[in-house]
Amino acid sequence: PLDPARVRMYVCGPTVYDFAHIGNARPVIVFDVLFRLLRHIYGESHVTYVRNITDVDDKINARAAERGIPIRELTEETYKNFKSDIEALGCLPPTVEPRATEHIDEMKALIERLVAAGHAYVAEGHVLFDVPSMADYGKLSSRPLDEMIAGARVEVAPYKRSPTDFVLWKPSKPAEPGWPSPCCIKSPGRPGWHIECSAMAWKHLGETFDIHGGGIDLVFPHHENEIAQSRCAFHTGVMANYWLHNGFLQVEGEKMSKSLGNFVTINELRENWLGYAWPGEALRFNMLRTYYRQPIDWTFDGLDESHKTLWDWYGYLDADKTNTEVPPSIIAALSDDLNTPALIAELHNLRRKNEAPKLRAALYFLGFSCKRKDIQRRAVGVEVHPPTVVSKASPHAPTIVARPLSKAEIEALIAARTAARARKDFKESDRIRDELAAMGVVLKDSKDGTNWEIAR
Ligand code: AMP
Ligand code: ZN
Numbered sequence: 001p002l003d004p005a006r007v008r009m010y011v012c013g014p015t016v017y018d019f020a021h022i023g024n025a026r027p028v029i030v031f032d033v034l035f036r037l038l039r040h041i042y043g044e045s046h047v048t049y050v051r052n053i054t055d056v057d058d059k060i061n062a063r064a065a066e067r068g069i070p071i072r073e074l075t076e077e078t079y080k081n082f083k084s085d086i087e088a089l090g091c092l093p094p095t096v097e098p099r100a101t102e103h104i105d106e107m108k109a110l111i112e113r114l115v116a117a118g119h120a121y122v123a124e125g126h127v128l129f130d131v132p133s134m135a136d137y138g139k140l141s142s143r144p145l146d147e148m149i150a151g152a153r154v155e156v157a158p159y160k161r162s163p164t165d166f167v168l169w170k171p172s173k174p175a176e177p178g179w180p181s182p183c184c185i186k187s188p189g190r191p192g193w194h195i196e197c198s199a200m201a202w203k204h205l206g207e208t209f210d211i212h213g214g215g216i217d218l219v220f221p222h223h224e225n226e227i228a229q230s231r232c233a234f235h236t237g238v239m240a241n242y243w244l245h246n247g248f249l250q251v252e253g254e255k256m257s258k259s260l261g262n263f264v265t266i267n268e269l270r271e272n273w274l275g276y277a278w279p280g281e282a283l284r285f286n287m288l289r290t291y292y293r294q295p296i297d298w299t300f301d302g303l304d305e306s307h308k309t310l311w312d313w314y315g316y317l318d319a320d321k322t323n324t325e326v327p328p329s330i331i332a333a334l335s336d337d338l339n340t341p342a343l344i345a346e347l348h349n350l351r352r353k354n355e356a357p358k359l360r361a362a363l364y365f366l367g368f369s370c371k372r373k374d375i376q377r378r379a380v381g382v383e384v385h386p387p388t389v390v391s392k393a394s395p396h397a398p399t400i401v402a403r404p405l406s407k408a409e410i411e412a413l414i415a416a417r418t419a420a421r422a423r424k425d426f427k428e429s430d431r432i433r434d435e436l437a438a439m440g441v442v443l444k445d446s447k448d449g450t451n452w453e454i455a456r
Contacts, residue, residue, distance in 0.1 A: 088280030
């Protein structure tokens with residue numbers, strides 16, 4: 001770290017206008033694992049992790065208008081759903097979760113600095129970044145100029161001096177959210193997307209910091225433009241010392257898209273994907289089986305296998321509750337550029353070598369609850385997805401192959417059910433009874449307590 005006593009990391013967060021999809025879950029999980037690793041190495045209070053919320057954006061305006069609700073209502077609702085989803089994925093909250101709309105002053109200050117330094121100019125109510133004014137623009141993505149011009153083509157506007165120039169501030173129409181503009185522009189306006197991240201990173205991490213992350217799609221133009229803004233405003237050689245980008249996620253071999261109908265939200269997966277309500281921890285585990293920089297092919301079979309592995313491990317761990325330290329082999333695997341496939345091979349080793357306390361310590365450290373009840377998978381019954389996806393998923397009905405429960409495990413479950421009944425949590429007591437029934441254990445309640453027998 002630049003400051004030996006404080007590791008600083010910024011990761012681009014969601015634009016809050018709709019449910020997050022499982023592709024969006026990938027950076028959240030990958031950088032959560034990195035956050036946990038850094039906290040382990042440097043100490044919990046020595047790591048600052050900033051993940052922003054983009055709550056001003058044209059997609060948000062359009063969706064709010066479409067639904068006929070105020071923008072604020074849409075962004076709040078979406079943020080709440082996002083929070084609930086990522087909690088279910090076992091992710092820690094970041095140290096700071098700044099919102100773009102709360103950092104307009106910082107954005108304006110940055111824009112004014114850029115104009116004063118000759119790196120930005122005002123044109124027709126817009127402020128634009130003057131790309132040719134930065135000699136080494138484009139270093140991160142190392143794209144040739146003609147490709148960048150082609151990439152910027154969609155945004156070609158007569159007021160741009162160069163086609164690669166990008167918007168820092170733009171005018172707002174009366175129905176759009178707007179703030180008093182910088183640079184003596186009279187009409188109200190709103191920020192461009194890239195300046196939001198430069199401003200929030202500056203406010204919470206300073207002019208330069210250690211790690212910047214996000215999905216691979218953000219390298220160009222988003223991260224390239226963040227770098228241009230921050231470096232030119234502060235006259236620094238770098239914005240962040242390390243850039244980490246996760247690969248993309250595709251579903252059953254195809255790009256995830258609304259038109260293909262294989263677009264899966266985290267929420268949907270938790271409620272019903274291909275006939276099952278999947279626990280967030282299975283999604284988390286499945287994500288970590290692929291090295292973060294590689295693309296992931298998200299399949300029913302992969303998720304099913306991940307779920308079965310966790311089910312086996314959690315059941316096994318029930319027997320031994322001894323505490324221990326996170327094994328060094330786990331830290332070593334992660335320290336090798338977040339090598340999660342090596343990490344998972346190591347977890348399998350611990351299971352094979354019958355090292356229950358070490359396996360549990362490793363799983364806790366990685367954000368897994370180790371509670372079987374948290375990874376119950378419910379059959380929802382109806383397959384709601386289009387046949388293109390269903391036909392490629394496994395044709396067999398997935399089943400959880402559970403090992404037989406020990407007497408002690410059965411009795412522990414019965415005790416948990418009795419406790420749930422005592423506090424009138426009948427949903428939970430029924431769930432436990434069903435779980436036992438699924439494993440062939442029949443309960444008989446009487447006034448003297450609960451007896452059980454193995455169903456024949
Ligand atoms: P967005 O809300 O579209 O700005 O995306 C939020 C984060 O999710 C960014 O870091 C994106 O790079 C990432 N992301 C979006 N789609 C995918 C995908 N299919 N696979 C992996 N990451 C993605
Ligand atoms: Zn960003």
